[in-house]
Amino acid sequence: MLNDLPRHKGQRNKLVKLLITKGIRQPEVLKAIGKIPRHLFMDSSFEDFAYQDKAFPIAAGQTISQPYTVAFQSELLQVKPGMKVLEIGTGSGYQASVLHEMGCKVHSIERQKELFDITRQTMRKLGYYFDMKFGDGFAGLPSFAPFERIIVTCGAPKIPEKLLAQMSIGARMVIPVGEGSQVMKLVIRDADGSFSVEDFGDFRFVPMLGSKNV
Numbered sequence: 517m518l519n520d521l522p523r524h525k526g527q528r529n530k531l532v533k534l535l536i537t538k539g540i541r542q543p544e545v546l547k548a549i550g551k552i553p554r555h556l557f558m559d560s561s562f563e564d565f566a567y568q569d570k571a572f573p574i575a576a577g578q579t580i581s582q583p584y585t586v587a588f589q590s591e592l593l594q595v596k597p598g599m600k601v602l603e604i605g606t607g608s609g610y611q612a613s614v615l616h617e618m619g620c621k622v623h624s625i626e627r628q629k630e631l632f633d634i635t636r637q638t639m640r641k642l643g644y645y646f647d648m649k650f651g652d653g654f655a656g657l658p659s660f661a662p663f664e665r666i667i668v669t670c671g672a673p674k675i676p677e678k679l680l681a682q683m684s685i686g687a688r689m690v691i692p693v694g695e696g697s698q699v700m701k702l703v704i705r706d707a708d709g710s711f712s713v714e715d716f717g718d719f720r721f722v723p724m725l726g727s728k729n730v
Contacts, residue, residue, distance in 0.1 A: 527567035548617035576628040580608040604653035605669035622646035671721040
């Protein structure tokens, strides 16, 4: 029996209202965040703080992202039900679960084996079934490409060429780029196959791991 109580649902409602005051508007994003039990993606010692708009530590020295960041990236993606989405950095599984709840077909890659095993078990308990792979996020998943959306949930030193190659025409990629702190970038693959890039402010993520020369 999952420990998701009325008080947790009340805390989620407050979180949704807070995100609205911070500028999140897409109903599907707010609905997903209002439904998903974030406290079950975290160590039980953080349960009382789970619905604060803050990042918290998880296994393998990683973090579960701040809810605003999850909502911001999800909204920037502009997903529709049925879209094939590649996520780089499964982490706790929370971001992927939000996209899954929004009707996406999610393929997610995690580089930390310890975290991958823990998160896969958590997802099964929660009933969120999406494709999880252990591997190098810089390389993407070429065997499943092209993707309509790509979301990167860790700080990349640059936009990986192999991820650009896995975007379909009209696809959107949301990726934080930079060392230390990052700039959130939206990459769109245009009709002629070229890419346009737009910046959306400063964020801070754990660094992307793997083979950076791709």
